[in-house]
Amino acid sequence: MVLSLIVFAGFYPPARRAITYADQLAQALEGRLVxxxxxxxxxxxxxxLGGRSYQQGELARQTDTAAILARQAEDLHTPATVEVATDLLPAVAQELAQRHAPALFVLSQPDENSPAAANLLTACMEILRTGSYPLLVVPPTDAAGHVPRRILIAADRESFTLAPEAEALRPLLALPGTELIVAHVSSGVEDNEGCALALRAVQASSLVQGLPAPELRGYQHERHA
Known part of the structure; x- marks a missing residue:
């Protein structure tokens, strides 16, 4: 199954940066973009409540937006298709996830200097988090031209089972030169036992099966940065 990434697209620098980064990541993993x-x-x-005609009118006004995005998609390094919706709703996110089975939803980090755009991205992230969809937020200072080389897996004492979509990320973890780190955050005390159990939970999940043992790091929540 080909890995897919759904990236929130637009024409301003943060969204364009997210598209570029998602393109680099999908290229490294031989995947595709939406x-x-x-x-x-x-x-x-x-x-x-009876406003479907207004919705269709709004979608019609986005024809030019979709066409421009389609032209931009032709210049990417990976195969890409375009989806246009008036609103990201929980049902829309679910339908996209069922149809494309994305390994990740990718979007830019909200820019506090652009309140309207930041509010939209924050609302999108909240919907995706509530639906437990995998999410990658691209910071404004990402290293252009480089896929992730240091991957941190946050875990606690509890065992967990991966959803089938998570298997698509294994090639990313296995890229040459990738550093894997398991992080356990404790509350106010040094919890070495919790750290060890967190590493055991990650290893038991099969996420890092066949890969070098991850580095283990413990943090207290007051000093997690």
């Missing part, structure tokens, strides 16, 4: 453009994000459908 460029997703939305105008809003909400837990509730604003067109639910």
């Amino acid at each position: 460029l997703l453009h939305v105008n809003r994000a909400s837990q509730f459908d604003p067109y639910a």
Whole structure:
């Protein structure tokens, strides 16, 4: 199965940076991209009460946006398709996840200097987190031209089971030169036993099966940075 990434697309620098980074990542993993453009994000459908004609009109006005994104997709290093929606709703996120089975949703980090854009991205992240979808946030200072080389896996004492989609990330962990770190955060005390159990939980999940043992690091929540 080909790995896919859904990246929130737009024409301003943060969104363009997220597309570039997702393209680099998908290229390294021999995957594909879905460029997703939305105008809003909400837990509730604003067109639910008889406004479908307005929604269709709004979608029609996005024809040019979709066409430009499609032209940009042709210049990427990986195969890419375009999806346009008026609103990211929980049901829309679920439908996209079922149809594309993405290993990750990718979006740019909210920029506090652009409140409207930041509010949209924050709302998108909240919907994705609530739905437990895998999420990659691209910071404004990402290293252009480089896929992740240091991957931190946050874990606690509890064992866990991976969803099938997580298997698509194993090639990323296995890229040459990748450093894997398991981090356990304790509250106010040094919890070495908890650190050891966190590493055991990660290893038992099969996420790092066949890979060198990850480095283990413990942090207290007051000094987690």
